[in-house]
Amino acid sequence: xxxxxxxxxxxxxxxxxxxxxxxxxxxxxxxxxxxxxxxxxxxxxxxxxxxxxxxxxxxxxxxxxxxxxxxxxxxxxxxxxxxxxxxxxxxxxxxxxxxxxxxxxxxxxxxxxxxxxxxxxxxxxxxxxxxxxxxxxxxxxxxxxxxxxxxxx
Amino acid sequence: xxxxxxxxxxxxxxxxxxxxxxxxxxxxxxxxxxxxxxxxxxxxxxxxxxxxxxxxxxxxxxxxxxxxxxxxxxxxxxxxxxxxxxxxxxxxxxxxxxxxxxxxxxxxxxxxxxxxxxxxxxxxxxxxxxxxxxxxxxxxxxxxxxxxxxxxxxxxxxxxxxxxxxxxxxxxxxxxxxxxxxxxxxxxxxxxxxxxxxxxxxxxxxxxxxxxxxxxxxxxxxxxxxxxxxxxxxxxxxxxxxxxxxxxxxxxxxxxxxxxxxxxxxxxxxxxxxxxxxxxxxxxxxxxxxxxxxxxxxxxxxxxxxxxxxxxxxxxxxxxxxxxxxxxxxxxxxxxxxxxxxxxxxxxxxxxxxxxxxxxxxxxxxxxxxxxxxxxxxxxxxxxxxxxxxxxxxxxxxxxxxxxxxxxxxxxxxxxxxxxxxxxxxxxxxxxxxxxxxxxxxxxxxxxxxxxxxxxxxxxxxxxxxxxxxxxxxxxxxxxxxxxxxxxxxxxxxxxxxxxxxxxxxxxxxxxxxxxxxxxxxxxxxxxxxxxxxxxxxxxxxxxxxxxxxxxxxxxxxxxxxxxxxxxxxxxxxxxxxxxxxxxxxxxxxxxxxxxxxxxxxxxxxxxxxxxxxxxxxxxxxxxx
Numbered sequence: 143x144x145x146x147x148x149x150x151x152x153x154x155x156x157x158x159x160x161x162x163x164x165x166x167x168x169x170x171x172x173x174x175x176x177x178x179x180x181x182x183x184x185x186x187x188x189x190x191x192x193x194x195x196x197x198x199x200x201x202x203x204x205x206x207x208x209x210x211x212x213x214x215x216x217x218x219x220x221x222x223x224x225x226x227x228x229x230x231x232x233x234x235x236x237x238x239x240x241x242x243x244x245x246x247x248x249x250x251x252x253x254x255x256x257x258x259x260x261x262x263x264x265x266x267x268x269x270x271x272x273x274x275x276x277x278x279x280x281x282x283x284x285x286x287x288x289x290x291x292x293x294x295x
Numbered sequence: 296x297x298x299x300x301x302x303x304x305x306x307x308x309x310x311x312x313x314x315x316x317x318x319x320x321x322x323x324x325x326x327x328x329x330x331x332x333x334x335x336x337x338x339x340x341x342x343x344x345x346x347x348x349x350x351x352x353x354x355x356x357x358x359x360x361x362x363x364x365x366x367x368x369x370x371x372x373x374x375x376x377x378x379x380x381x382x383x384x385x386x387x388x389x390x391x392x393x394x395x396x397x398x399x400x401x402x403x404x405x406x407x408x409x410x411x412x413x414x415x416x417x418x419x420x421x422x423x424x425x426x427x428x429x430x431x432x433x434x435x436x437x438x439x440x441x442x443x444x445x446x447x448x449x450x451x452x453x454x455x456x457x458x459x460x461x462x463x464x465x466x467x468x469x470x471x472x473x474x475x476x477x478x479x480x481x482x483x484x485x486x487x488x489x490x491x492x493x494x495x496x497x498x499x500x501x502x503x504x505x506x507x508x509x510x511x512x513x514x515x516x517x518x519x520x521x522x523x524x525x526x527x528x529x530x531x532x533x534x535x536x537x538x539x540x541x542x543x544x545x546x547x548x549x550x551x552x553x554x555x556x557x558x559x560x561x562x563x564x565x566x567x568x569x570x571x572x573x574x575x576x577x578x579x580x581x582x583x584x585x586x587x588x589x590x591x592x593x594x595x596x597x598x599x600x601x602x603x604x605x606x607x608x609x610x611x612x613x614x615x616x617x618x619x620x621x622x623x624x625x626x627x628x629x630x631x632x633x634x635x636x637x638x639x640x641x642x643x644x645x646x647x648x649x650x651x652x653x654x655x656x657x658x659x660x661x662x663x664x665x666x667x668x669x670x671x672x673x674x675x676x677x678x679x680x681x682x683x684x685x686x687x688x689x690x691x692x693x694x695x696x697x698x699x700x701x702x703x704x705x706x707x708x709x710x711x712x713x714x715x716x717x718x719x720x721x722x723x724x725x726x727x728x729x730x731x732x733x734x735x736x737x738x739x740x741x742x743x744x745x746x747x748x749x750x751x752x753x754x755x756x757x758x759x760x761x762x763x764x765x766x767x768x769x770x771x772x773x774x775x776x777x778x779x780x781x782x783x784x785x786x787x788x789x790x791x792x793x794x795x796x797x798x799x800x801x802x803x804x805x806x807x808x809x810x811x812x813x814x815x816x817x818x819x820x821x822x823x824x825x826x827x828x829x830x831x832x833x834x835x836x837x838x839x840x841x842x843x844x845x846x847x848x849x850x851x852x853x854x855x856x857x858x859x860x861x862x863x864x865x866x867x868x869x870x871x872x873x874x875x876x877x878x879x880x881x882x883x884x885x886x887x888x889x890x891x892x893x894x895x896x897x898x899x900x901x902x903x904x905x906x907x908x909x910x911x912x913x914x915x916x917x918x919x920x
Contacts, residue, residue, distance in 0.1 A: 162721060162722055163722050164722075164812070164877070164878070165722055165724040165731075165733075166722070166723065166724045166725060166808060166881065166882060167808050167812060167813060167877070167878035167881065168808040168809045168810060168811055168812045168813055168814050168852075168878070169812045169877075169878070267872050267873075268872055268877050276811065277811060277812050277853060277870075277872070279872045
């Protein structure tokens, strides 16, 4: 399946549990700001806890699903909606092809995590899919979501 | 044999041999008990009488304290005094070594003379022949049986002095009761400092400490043995001092009353100890004195020569290579000077004077390295501070300065930790002066982890630390690749070639990595090419650029903005996230730059692009200092 990013949001990056073992070489760990929420999102979506998720900051992205899937949103309450209807956080949610996930406005907390059943298909760099923007590695092309590139999961 | 391991890299865990430990103790003791020791003790006893006993006892305690400090510092650090001094203040070690060697030579001439006097007293042998025999004996003892003979000579000295002490029937009660008379100390202050100098001044304390190092006894695990040796050595010289004191005291006490005339005749005699022995036991006493002086002198001949050379050998490679020959030469030269100049008694006085002059200087110089190091060096591992840095990491802080020695300890600890099998360690990050340890608190909690880490610090000496690697980085200097090379050269009134020459002549220690992936914090660049940063930083500096900023040098591993003076560029990829080993350099290694031409630059660039370039790495030759 793939997703289409309609609106990148303020600061949306791919993160997992981080790039561990390279700090001695000057490479920070990166990874989800809130590993617990990230892990719960993955568990709800039927993934391994350490699977890559989307970390959304303050203003979340608008994502269109190109195929049916199961997702979960955890962490801060950034006002997630599916086709305009509010959806609960910390629940596994079934999404159909064509449906759009939007975050309306931050209500509580700063960061929300979106897990997709099956994970995110971005390459492992030094053992992790986490985005490290300064060195332009990991995640989607080494940076935050900028426009609307297709993203598969 | 004369390897000079860095702290924490000592691998001696075998139980040290008893003969070496005894030998070191008695080498020190008999180095202390030379002709000067006998003279000073006799003279002061005759001058002050029973009250001197208090001073003698105090000096023994001070001697043990001072020597305990010196021996422990030397043996735990695995470094000789001159190396410790050099580490503290570059060049200081050479000064100390020169003073000690010079003092040792002056002293040794006196020692040879002392042995000659001893022969003369025993057999009436002419002085010059006695000196030659003394020199030959010294060489034979040094070459063959140093440790055993030092023990035997110490026994001879003890027995001879003890015999006279018994014969002279000293008023022991008077001496012991003087211990309470603390108010008399100030009047005998000169005696105290002189006697202390004679017990542990100059090279004396180092004779035993360096002997243990040469025999491979060092490191924390041997501290117990080393301390026992100190007590033995200081106890021996102290016992001899007390016995000699009693002998002279008994001689000066006629029918229970202090005899000023006897005391006076001892003080004014050419050799006070000989006079005391003679007055106590007649002709037999004089012969005994000869035997005692012979034993004291010959052991000091060996001790002074050996120790003086031990000061020179880590500083001068030639001496290290031909150590035995140099010691033999040292004894030979002292003997020749003695024979050519003659007059043992006068030379003893001259030697004493020279030594008196040198002692304060070396003691003053040495108090700088030994006193602070003593409190800092010995428990260096115990002083590591553990700081909490969040709920999943802690920082082990090894010091508060940027130094290769501290960095080497961090590297050793890191290597030991990774080999230790302590559970729950996630990753470690070495920095200039600490090691950050990330752990999983679900596996191990803070307190038990710190306990395990402390245990590991205690065992650090037993863990084999592989030699540091040198990473050779080829650099195309100047031109388009190094636009600031000419500026750096002009800044120092040098040619660009000279700058390159200086820049490529050093092995730079990689203290740590940080800032960006693969960015090395290097140490050791020559001040001759240190250059301020650019006034206006560049917006983009290409990866591989080699720069200088202040006294720092380094390679930009990725494109980034920066204000360094760019003097060249390497075609080597310091960092490549898609490579099996993404980052080339690691902390604790060294980088050596090698100048290359455009052709080689292009070749390496092509090989890097094809993923087949292998950067040259080799073990560092010299032991880390």
